Amino acid sequence: MTTPAEQATVESRSTEFEMGDLMPGIPMLILGIVLLPVLGLGILVLIGLTIVDPNQSRVVLLFGKYQGTIRKHGFYWCNPFTLRKKVSLRVHNFDSQKLKVNDLRGNPVEIGAVVVWRVRDTAQAAFDVEDYNSYVEVQSEAAIRTTAAKHPYDAPAEGQTSLRGDSDEVNVELRAQLTERLALAGVEVLEVRISHLAYAPEIASAMLRRQQAEAIIDARARIVEGAVSMVELALDHLSERGVVELDEERKAAMVSNLLVVLCSESEATPVVNAGTLYSG
Numbered sequence: 569m570t571t572p573a574e575q576a577t578v579e580s581r582s583t584e585f586e587m588g589d590l591m592p593g594i595p596m597l598i599l600g601i602v603l604l605p606v607l608g609l610g611i612l613v614l615i616g617l618t619i620v621d622p623n624q625s626r627v628v629l630l631f632g633k634y635q636g637t638i639r640k641h642g643f644y645w646c647n648p649f650t651l652r653k654k655v656s657l658r659v660h661n662f663d664s665q666k667l668k669v670n671d672l673r674g675n676p677v678e679i680g681a682v683v684v685w686r687v688r689d690t691a692q693a694a695f696d697v698e699d700y701n702s703y704v705e706v707q708s709e710a711a712i713r714t715t716a717a718k719h720p721y722d723a724p725a726e727g728q729t730s731l732r733g734d735s736d737e738v739n740v741e742l743r744a745q746l747t748e749r750l751a752l753a754g755v756e757v758l759e760v761r762i763s764h765l766a767y768a769p770e771i772a773s774a775m776l777r778r779q780q781a782e783a784i785i786d787a788r789a790r791i792v793e794g795a796v797s798m799v800e801l802a803l804d805h806l807s808e809r810g811v812v813e814l815d816e817e818r819k820a821a822m823v824s825n826l827l828v829v830l831c832s833e834s835e836a837t838p839v840v841n842a843g844t845l846y847s848g
Contacts, residue, residue, distance in 0.1 A: 616648040627653040627694045637690045655690045659758065660701075664709055666764055669716040671731065676768035679716045679731070683708045683746065684759040692754025700753045707749040715742045721767065722779070735762055791831055799826045 620626055620641045628635040629651040638644060639657065646652060662683040671677050685704060687693045693700040715738060716731060723730035729737050743760040750757060767776075803819065 612648040613645070616645045616650075618644045618646050618652055620644065623656070623658045625655045625657050625690050627655055627690050629653070634691060634695070639690075653694055655687055655694055657687055657690075659684060659686045660704075662705060662708060663763065664705075664712060667709060667712055667716075668768055669713050671716060672718060672720045675721055676770065677716065677721050677731070678764065678766050678768055679712060679762065680764035681708070681712050681742065682759075682761055682763045683757065685750070685755050685757050687754060688756040689754030692752070697753045700755060703753050704750060704755055708746060711742060711745045711749055715745060721765075731762070731765055735765075738762060788831075795826070795831050799823050802826065 618626060618638070620638050620643075622641040624641065626638040626644075628638065628646060630647060630649065635650065637655075638646075638652075662685065664680050664683070666678045666680045668676055668678055683704070687700065697703045719729050719731050719734075719738060721731050723733055731738055739761050742762075743757055746757045746760055803823070
């Protein structure tokens with residue numbers, strides 16, 4: 569059995585042992601309290617570091633307020649509480665799908681265009697539209713449809729702008745329309761050009777026959793115009809030089825024969841008349 573004196577001695581030693589174990593932890597706690605602000609400051613410094621690549625930018629927000637845009641590439645430090653949104657300043661190339669549109673004359677055509685663009689105003693691109701990439705695609709297709717509906721595929725008359733014959737003018741008009749539409753998103757349109765243009769498959773064969781017929785008519789008109797000029801020149805020369813005197817009936821026969829020879833698709837076979845032009 570343990571006497572009261574011995575039990576008191578054991579309890580005293582146990583208390584001394586526990587206090588001895590706690591003494592080394594107090595300086596560490598004090599050191600941690602002192603170093604905590606330094607560590608937090610270091611973390612904030614690291615959070616504020618920002619790298620901007622060439623042709624990239626950072627839109628800076630502080631508690632929801634626009635502070636500015638970093639456009640120049642390099643290594644920067646910003647307020648660690650700011651939000652830095654990345655906006656690309658590089659040139660983008662958008663190739664639209666083949667759209668089926670009715671032209672001015674109501675004929676269904678397939679049309680597509682290539683749009684070259686880049687962000688001009690980073691604040692507008694970041695805040696005025698939800699997604700400026702999607703905005704450019706949708707507005708480009710809408711502008712292509714509108715422009716194609718204002719012009720015929722082929723111009724039926726001189727002086728009318730057509731999609732096929734006046735592609736440069738159509739590209740200029742399309743660029744102007746896109747510039748107006750994309751100004752809201754702070755986007756600059758650098759170039760627009762039609763990349764695909766054709767009749768829709770359901771009318772392609774019929775339109776091909778019509779084009780062939782129009783080409784034949786134009787060719788015939790030119791042939792007739794040239795033949796008439798040649799006949800007129802021949803008659804004038806014969807009359808001026810006094811080679812032969814022809815009455816109106818003989819002139820009509822000569823004109824008829826010359827037009828047949830000049831306008832015929834096949835080679836004419838000459839007939840030599842060894843007798844006189846006049847009977848009797």
